Amino acid sequence: MAAYPLNTRSPYHARSISLPSRSHPLTLRVEEQLHRLRASEATASSSSICRTLDGLKELYDSVGDLLQLPLTQQALAPQRHEKWIDEVLDGSVMLLDVCGITRDVLLQMKESVHGLQSSLRRKKYAEFGLEHDVSAYMACRRKVKKTIRKCLGDWKRTQNKRAFSSVLDKDGGLVAMASVLREVEAITFTVFESLLSFVYGPKAQSKQSGWSLVSKLMHTKRVACDGEVVDICEMDRVDVTLCSLIHHKSQKGTSVLNIQNVQKQLEVLELSIHGLEDGVESIFRAGGGLMQLGKMAASLAIPKSPCHARSISLPSRSHPLTLSIEEQLHRLRASEATSSLSVPSSICRKLSALDDLYEHVDDMLHLPLIQRVLSHYPHEKWVDEVLDGSLRLLEVCGTSRDFLLQMKECVQDLESSLSRKRVGEFGLANEVQAYIISRKKASKGIRKCFENLKRMESKCAFSNSLLDKDDYGLVAMVSVLREVEAITLSVLKSILSFESSPKTRSKPSGWYLVSKFIQTKRVACEGEGEDVGEMEKLDVALCALLNRQKSCKDIGVVQNAQKRLEALELSIQSLEEGVECMFRRLIRTRVSLLNILNQ
Structure with missing residues (x-):
């Protein structure tokens, strides 16, 4: 899946005139955090994604602190660039929607995994209905994948339609600030895209049937038995082991081992989902996080004036x-x-x-x-x-x-x-x-x-x-x-x-x-x-x-x-x-x- 562009280039030279200089601790911190997030490689590992979410939360906290600096407030308050402010606000709403959809997807997966775990604990392998429970889990996976495909498609179409305003004041500090906010938005989309791609599973699965995964298991038995092959993510491992469980249904000698392996993989997956949920929740509720970004940008656009604003009548009670x-x-x-x-x-x-x-x-x-x-x-x-x-x-x-x-x-x-x-x-x-x-x-x-x-x-x-x-x-x-x-x-x-x-x-x-x-x-x-x-x-x-x-x-x-x-x-x-x-x-x-x- 294509990643969103991270580097937003500006036609102007980014000079820090009235905004905090590049040597300011907060400026250095934001640049360092952005560099680390850009350098982090997208891998099919929940632990890697969790670390990236932690880094993203720290980035939002730093950006919030930077926007609240008196120097930043004084520099941006006189500026009335409604167009780029609107773009920042629209971006924050899109990020909020992305975060909400991601939370829902993770919750559905967690409930589905928990339900299958409960069924495996209660039932014997040969008991009628186990195949039905596995099918229910697979149906939930297909539903989640459909939601993710639609979501990523909508985001891609929206991103293609968006054109950032280049009509900015030639003050390099303002251009740099707008560029930072846009880059934060872009890198946030990239992180959430990688998270949803992890839940979706490898692209190769989109064309493979369930039984092709069994064939894959036969060639890489250690994936199902020992989990030593690292190029298959937790989601894929569970799918492979479940297909193996159905495939070996008639082999009584391997049934207990297969069930134990499925339970082990489900426990690992549940822990991974729980970690991702915590990371997404911390982004969603962070004091300086994405839900506050629009508020901070709006506050910067409100001029602070000591003069008394004249009363303008609101609609009367008869309106x-x-x-x-x-x-x-x-x-x-x-x-x-x-x-x-x-x-x-x-x-x-x-x-x-x-x-x-x-x-x-x-x-x-x-x-x-x-x-x-x-x-x-x-x-x-x-x-x-x-x-x-x-x-x-x-x-x-x-x-x-x-x-x-x-x-x-x-x-x-x-x-x-x-x-x-x-x-x-x-x-x-x-x-x-x-x-x-x-x-x-x-x-x-x-x-x-x-x-x-x-x-x-x-x-x-x-x-x-x-x-x-x-x-x-x-x-x-x-x-x-x-x-x-x-x-x-x-x-x-x-x-x-x-x-x-x-x-x-x-x-x-x-x-x-x-x-x-x-x-x-x-x-x-x-x-x-x-x-x-x-x-x-x-x-x-x-x-x-x-x-x-x-x-x-x-x-x-x-x-x-x-x-x-x-x-x-x-x-x-x-x-x-x-x-x-x-x-x-x-x-x-x-x-x-x-x-x-x-x-």
């Missing part, structure tokens, strides 16, 4: 957009007060209403009056608060999306197990237990997320006193943006609450739900319990399944559990679509704000 936003906020506040937070259909309606609200907010932000007001006010404090709020919403939305994907994978695994096994078959209890453990793990992660949000909110104090109290229009605009942030955060919290265990089940054990099932049979059998959420209905049905497993083989209990799983999967699918739409909307709104602030 159609103002009335529409107030009406939508009122409806959302009312729905928060009256509807159940744990009902997916209610959450989906709120997400749809939020999408409409953000559409109107974007329309209002593009009004000439609004743009003139926001671009003329140098109130860095409240600007930072609004931008930090949009960043916080993106993080919470991304976390919700990750937990929904994990939950869907877990539900699908349990559905698959129930469809293959009879009620009295050995191992069904293990399948249910695996689902419960996954739920507990997700709930623990969500509780931690809530704790982090609570800490952030306690530290966040809006600076009303720093706003011009005479400009009521500006105060009203900032108030609207903060209220939109608050209502969005509330809806996202309701999604996290749905994903976690209900509060009523925080102390009672699973067998308490069996007694509850006995007392309210219609909840599990007919779904008439209004006060029981979908998660709790499923838990009741699963406990009933385990309770009756030894006493009788009640097909109705299995069918009820399958029915609950199908209903929950549909709910999760609807929430996923709503959250994905919300994530894209939040990115667009953030970009609109950044573009307005640097005009």
